[in-house]
Amino acid sequence: MAVVSRLARYLKMRDFGATPEPSGAKAARARRGDYFVVHLHHASHRHFDFRLQVGDTLRSWAIPKGPSLDPATKRLAVEVEDHPLDYGRFEGTIPEGQYGAGRVWIWDKGRWTPEGDPEAALKAGRLSFILKGERLSGRWSLVRTRMSGRQPQWLLLKSRDEAAVAGDEADDTPLSKWRSARAPKRKSAPRRAAPRGRARR
Numbered sequence: 242m243a244v245v246s247r248l249a250r251y252l253k254m255r256d257f258g259a260t261p262e263p264s265g266a267k268a269a270r271a272r273r274g275d276y277f278v279v280h281l282h283h284a285s286h287r288h289f290d291f292r293l294q295v296g297d298t299l300r301s302w303a304i305p306k307g308p309s310l311d312p313a314t315k316r317l318a319v320e321v322e323d324h325p326l327d328y329g330r331f332e333g334t335i336p337e338g339q340y341g342a343g344r345v346w347i348w349d350k351g352r353w354t355p356e357g358d359p360e361a362a363l364k365a366g367r368l369s370f371i372l373k374g375e376r377l378s379g380r381w382s383l384v385r386t387r388m389s390g391r392q393p394q395w396l397l398l399k400s401r402d403e404a405a406v407a408g409d410e411a412d413d414t415p416l417s418k419w420r421s422a423r424a425p426k427r428k429s430a431p432r433r434a435a436p437r438g439r440a441r442r
Contacts, residue, residue: 244297250322254340261333265325277353277372278329279308281415284343289411291318291397293370295359298323302395307348307411308377312401314409318383320393332415346415349376375416379404 248265257264278299280290289307292299302318309316329350335342351374355362362368366385372378380400388394399405414422 247296247298247323248325251324254322256339260335260339261331262335263325263327263331265327275352275354276326276329277351277374278347279349279374279377280331281307281346281348281413282341282343283345284335284341287413289348290321292324292329293353293359294326294329295363297326299326299328300363302383302397304397308397308399309411310377310379310399310404310406310409312399312405313407314399316397318395318397319390320395346417348411348414348416349374350416351375351377376419377404 244265252264255262255264274294274296276294276299278292280292282288282290282303286305289304290301291304291308292301294300301321301324303321304316304318306316330347332346334344351372353373354371356369356371359368359370363383368383369380370382371380379402382398382400384396384398386394386396
């Protein structure tokens with residue numbers, strides 16, 4: 242399917258004279274076809290947008306409570322419109338009156354590896370994959386449900402592996418601040434004592 246047709250809904254929903262979001266008119270810089278990004282989006286309702294590069298677009302799901310590394314936790318993931326590849330680098334404020342008005346930050350990013358053909362798996366309703374992000378890693382699955390809604394309803398599930406974390410919850414810290422908080426603090430070098438004069442005899 243042509244990129245333009247895949248982005249038709251995205252383009253129709255936005256006024257690019259008012260919003261700083263990328264229109265996709267300019268081709269994104271060459272990028273390997275295995276990119277993923279998670280946006281933290283403070284709109285009318287705070288949520289997370291989970292995006293996987295499939296072909297020339299980012300397939301996207303809105304996750305109200307955010308991804309969880311806990312295999313016991315099932316996260317609702319509502320399928321939304323595809324986004325252009327350069328949206329993977331977007332951070333900024335969508336103005337009032339525009340679709341999705343509010344602040345957008347990058348919450349995580351990295352590479353992903355699908356198990357099998359991702360297009361066929363998404364069409365069948367079950368996609369399993371490996372994430373190698375800064376916050377999210379390990380094996381995951383997206384499973385389409387039979388729940389009714391205006392948009393397809395999926396579940397994002399974490400597999401039991403070395404990356405699993407019991408009780409994990411997505412916090413409201415953008416990736417840049419999260420990195421800073423985890424960076425080891427540099428210790429200042431201890432001051433050398435000034436040499437003492439020789440004691441008098």
